[in-house]
Amino acid sequence: MSDVDEATALKGAALIRDEVTRLPDRPGVYRMIGEDGEVLYVGKARSLKKRVSQYAQGRVHAQRIALMVDLTRTMVFVTTRTETDALLLEINLIKQLKPRFNVLLRDDKSFPEIVIRRDHDAPQLRKHRGAHSINGDYFGPFASAWAVNRTLNTLQKAFLLRSCSDSVYESRTRPCMLHQIRRCAAPCTGLVSLEDYRGLVDQAEAFLRGKSRSVMGTMAAEMQAASEELEFERAARLRDRIRALASIAQEQQINPETLDEADVFALHAEGGQACVQVFFFRAGQNWGNRAYFPRVDKSDEDPEVMAAFLGQFYEDKPIPKLVLVNVEPADRDLLCEAFALKAGRKVEINRPQKGEKRQLVQHALTNSREALGRKMAESSAQTKLLAGVCEAFGLEGQPERIEVYDNSHIMGTNAVGGMIVAGPDGFQKSQYRKFNIKGTELTPGDDYGMMKEVLRRRFARMVKDEEAGEAAPRPDLVLIDGGGGQLAAALEVMADLGVDDIAVVGVAKGPDRDAGLERFFMPGKAPFMLEPKSPVLYYLQRLRDEAHRFAIGAHRTRRTMDMKKNPLDEIDGVGPGRKRALLHAFGSARGVSRASVDDLAKVEGVNQPLAQRIFDSFRKT
Incomplete structure (x- = not known):
């Protein structure tokens, strides 16, 4: 038998022992692969040779690890310059390949943010998900759509910023309903100058950056001045705006006084299941929390679970300056170094022992215990229901999907x-x-x-x-x-x-x-x-x-x-500029449909043939 055939025939611990003979004493990432190319496990090592050789020794292996070794049919190795590079590559591969034997962050949806767009004369306030492709100021993350919608609602009441799209903004000839209910200053129709509107935008930005007391103090002074000048209507509007800002603090269960920006993680594991509760604090405000239930094994130690969770959590998310945890993650210093490399600044991971920070972690831990308890109760009930479905329909086994x-x-x-x-x-x-x-x-x-x-x-x-x-x-x-x-x-x-x-x-x-x-x-x-x-x-x-x-x-x-499609979009020769000019001239698409050819031709950019084409398009039978 040739050396190639012999290596191909090897499996499990024997295959790993054979691979170790050729491995370098350098940092890197290894993949253990089973039948049909299934990726079983992805790991990183300061020394590939020393780390991988541990799998071949057959000592102190948990039952899960022994099974993983036994299922291994081939291995793939990548050397890296440093252990930090190996950690970053490991995190990326785990999220991409979802190996069966790794701790896995299952629910990994993106978080909503708030963006103040800066690519328009009248900046727009809106909710945002995904890459930061828009020129503007981003604030987040918020734990849920509910949390970001609540904050947007408050900001509209307090700062009167527009939320409409650019096409709606350009086509307005009179203020919309949001202005009527005092949630927009209506820069679209000139009811507020662009200079004054930008002042409102700056106030909103300052508030989202944590300068809430300063902003509310300025507004309180303006309200007092308006009252003294007998401008009671303006004073009432300012009073309502201050109340809107104060409502954010009143609605939050926890408002830290000594913490400006941090994420708080609390892990609770029980019965082979785990819950990680995450709280977000930005600008001194609580921006919500979310519970995660990573895939773990009962043999996984809490520090390893926390390290794996943090690495995968921040693989595609912005990292704050401070991360607070109830369990110190394995390789904490290495994680801090990797996060600093990604964020371009220092990142701390701390397990607080006293004070307000410890209270925040304890609060998150309480939520984590309660969430896992509910999850386990639901899982038990769900299992019984699925068994009932299996019996009702005569299925061969309990349905998983x-x-x-x-x-x-x-x-x-x-x-x-x-x-x-x-x-x-x-x-x-x-x-x-x-x-x-x-x-x-x-x-x-x-x-x-x-x-x-x-x-x-x-x-x-x-x-x-x-x-x-x-x-x-x-x-x-x-x-x-x-x-x-x-x-x-x-x-x-x-x-x-x-x-x-x-x-x-x-x-x-x-x-x-x-x-x-x-x-x-x-x-x-x-x-x-x-x-x-x-x-x-x-x-x-x-x-x-x-x-x-x-x-x-x-x-x-x-x-x-x-329903939102504009008939003008279907007319050949009418682009965004001419569409805007027509809507300004006639107020709406219906107004354009009623105009004569001569009136259409008077609009800037519309010649006689195009005017005839627009006129005919609204009269097709």
């Missing part, structure tokens, strides 16, 4: 299909998908045809990914909103695609659409009902209602976008 489909449209227009996903951890909203119905041959309102298109697109993609050797989520159970006809349409598509091994069930509403009288349709069985007060029936109703809610929401969004 349930997909539910529904369509939404009005007389066939703006048709959208929705797919929601549920499993042992509840609704998996990151897996939800919407399908804009594209079939040109469908009869408006053809629900069967719409369902066929949605399922064909969903499962054709799954089949294509599986044939390419890629990991593709495959459901254990598919629920269709509808009766025998919908079920037959679904089964036809599944059979055509060769995925008829997936259980499909139709859920039909009862007479008069009464909840509790649903009938269930399965191939080869007569329609049946579940016990009216069965917990499993309630669970299935929740799944169906969530799919219905999601499909309707997607339909409304699409319909709203269509």
